[in-house]
Amino acid sequence: MSIFCAAVLLTVIHGAATRGIVAPKQLTGLVDGAIKFKCHYSIATIANKYDRKFWCRFSANERECNTVVSTTGYLNRKYNASIIDSPENNFFEVAMHGLKIEDAGKYSCGIGTSARGLTATVNVAVTDDSVVPVEAELVFGQLRGQASIVCTFGSQHATGRKYLCKIDRVGGCRNIIDSLWEVDPAYMGRVMLSYLEAPGSVKVELINLERGDSGHYVCGAGKYGEFGETRDVDLRISQETTIPQVRNSLTAPEGGSIAAECHYDPRVKYSLKYWCKWRDHGCRQLITSEGFVQEDMEGRLALIDNPSNGTMTILMNQLTDDDGGWYWCAFASEESDQRFTVQVHITREQPGLSSSSIVSVAPGDPVSIPCLYPCKYNPHQKFWCKWNSGSCDPVTCTTEDQRGLSVSCDKGTREFLLSMPSASLHDEGWYWCGVKKAGRYGETVAVHLKVSEEARPNAAPPPLEKSDGPEEDDSSIGGSGRIHRIDTPSDASPPDSKSSHVLPIVLSLCAVVLLAGATYLLIRLKAKRNSDLVSVGSFRTNISLSELDNPRYAGKENPTAVDAQETEIGQEDQKNTKKGSKEDLAYMSCLIYSDNSST
Structure with missing residues (x-):
């Protein structure tokens, strides 16, 4: 009875230990040949990396397992065997050469000082056949x-x-x-x-x-x-692992954004970190830690690496239906690669953050871009950053009051303002507004800032072109020079109506005056074609009389002079807010220059 209980106990212990180390169940080798295999173990238990590794053979009654070779340097002279530990890859490799028929039997590879530690059983067969069966x-x-x-x-x-x-x-x-x-x-x-x-x-x-x-x-x-x-x-x-549990499913609205956080071992030196979109026959790289970004992802994808805690964050915005699917966070090293999968679902909800998708300004003009956020982001950190080659270093601001006062939430909109006193061509590009909570990135929204002369409001018309050759339908200006024919705008003043009254009177009075009336009518019709040319002294200009009554010229002494232009860019800042109210505590603005400094 005691023998039976001991056998049962040994079986239980052996079975429990087998779960901690993994090895092939069956190996077959040729006479005078060799076998070579790996015993895998978990590195969740740190002692496994540094403890003794061994290869032993069970006795006939299987009550003991005699060591063949171990990592302490021991080798049984009856065998030609070797053992090599590879703790960085959590396995050790065992090899036996010059096999003999009597070498067949039951073996065990293990960790510890005895066969009662972490072990895995391996059955070894030796044959003199020319064909060795292929094991799993x-x-x-x-x-x-x-x-x-x-x-x-x-x-x-x-x-x-x-x-x-x-x-x-x-x-x-x-x-x-x-x-x-x-x-x-x-x-x-x-x-x-x-x-x-x-x-x-x-x-x-x-x-x-x-x-x-x-x-x-x-x-x-x-x-x-x-x-x-x-x-x-x-x-x-x-069942034991050092790999952290990560969230592998993200949901975002169309036009919104995601923030995928991927973890890796900061002790491992990875040669490349990247984010790719999964396909069953490959994974298309979208962005890498070396600064590569797919052309169609420029301005909407960023990789933020934090080697101190082994975290890589992927920010992707301006999402469309095509962005739904599976993605991989990947880390490549010389020893092995590590990958995690993330599934992205696109919904029909509205994004939390909102801003203008495109803002166009002229060089030298001020810039004010508001980023609107909902009440739920009141306690979160807000940031603006300029996107460049897959990175976006934020300048952080916060709505938290430094005096300890709370911020109330009402129906009024919340704005987080990006301001520039004078835009330059260097400032053109993608700007992101985003939120962070407890150091973790959240939602982002992208704005494309365009800086060009074409964006200048109320720009003067292009200079009139002179022609050296004869032109039709041209009129002289003071007897010298020519201008192209000017079409009558839709809002031009109607032609003089006197001709409509003079003609029937002249016809009724005398047929002799008919010729003079016809001549007069032709003169008036020709004048109608140039009714928009207004004489100012001896100078003509191509401003319609009706345009002088247009409200957009009100208050401007010379609406055609470039130097007298007025701009409304940046005037949105002048809002009637309640001074000294709690609403002011929820409003912050960052002044960001092209070098990402803030005031």
């Missing part, structure tokens, strides 16, 4: 981590369907992804198949691993169960 390839991944499966089938399968399927309980194989770009809905956005350089070779990548992803997979060329070649894959998922 072990692939290990951490929860919320990733795993890569490489399958090589040779040039005879360079063309044709490649696939990865998962064996189900009834013996079938459910298609996960294939080269025809059919993806299982449960793996949408987190699986990708790509071709390798070697003909007939593909790689399947799984990210955001879940507990249910563990199991037996088949990587194949052709059609499962009918024709082609297959490779068995044993995918194991560690």
Whole structure:
């Protein structure tokens, strides 16, 4: 009875320990050949990285496991074995060479000082046959981590369907992804198949691993169960992980924005960090930490990296329906890559922040761009920043009163103002208004500032062109020079109506006067064509009399002089606000110059 209880207890302990370390279940080697494999372990427990690793063989009665080789330098002289630990990749590699038939048996790889620590059982077979059976390839991944499966089938399968399927309980194989770009809905956005350089070779990548992803997979060329070649894959998922739980679903209104926060290990030196949009056959890079931004994403996408706490934030605004879908946060290093998936949903709601999408000003004019925000953003930090090559360094302001007074919220609008005293061509570009809460980025809205002479209001008409050749329908100015024919505007004053009364009188009085009347009529009709030319002394101008009555010239001594122009840009600031009220506490303005300094 005691022996039975001990056996049961050993089985329970052994089974519990197996969950902490993962190794192949079966290995087969040729006589005088070799076996080589990896034992994976979690690095969530720091001791696993620095503790003793070993490879041992069970005795005939399986009551003890005698060490073959360990990382402390021990080697049993009966075996030609080696062990190499790789704590940065959370596995150690075991190899046995010069295999003999008597080497077949039950082994264990483990961590600790005895076989009662973290262990995994491996059955080793040795054969003198010329063909070694292909065992299932072990692939290990951490929860919320990733795993890569490489399958090589040779040039005879360079063309044709490649696939990865998962064996189900009834013996079938459910298609996960294939080269025809059919993806299982449960793996949408987190699986990708790509071709390798070697003909007939593909790689399947799984990210955001879940507990249910563990199991037996088949990587194949052709059609499962009918024709082609297959490779068995044993995918194991560690329940312990150092990878943080991140929010992988974001919802934003059309025309609004998202702020995706991705975490990485700040101790790892990544050569590249990037944000890409997932497709079943690839992931299109949109922005990278090296300053690359896709042309169609300029002004609406920013990458903010914070290596001190291992956080990369992606800000994307001006969202459309086409922006919905799956995205990957990716971190590439020499050892391995790390990826996280984020799904973006687009709704028909209204964005919280609002501003003008385009603002046009002339050089030298002042700029005032209000950013309107709802009451819920009252306690949040607000910022304006100028976008440049995928970065947007904010100048932060806040509505928080430094004297400790509270800010009330009423039906009045809230404005966060961007002001520039004098715009220059250097100031042209994209400006973002946004909010932050507890150091985390939130909603943003983009404004495109255009600085050009064409934006100058009430600009004088272009100079009249002189012609050296003969022109039709021209009139002289003081007997010298010519101007082009000026069409009568729709609001010009009507022609003199005297001709309509003179003509019937002349006709009724005398036929002799008919010739003089006709001549007079022709003169008046010719004068009608140039009725907009108003004489001022001996000078004519092309300002219509009706335009002089237009209210937009009121108060201007010379509406045609460039030096006398008036502009209304920036006059929106002059609003009647309640001085000294709590409303003033909710209003802040940042004066941002081209060098991003603020006053």
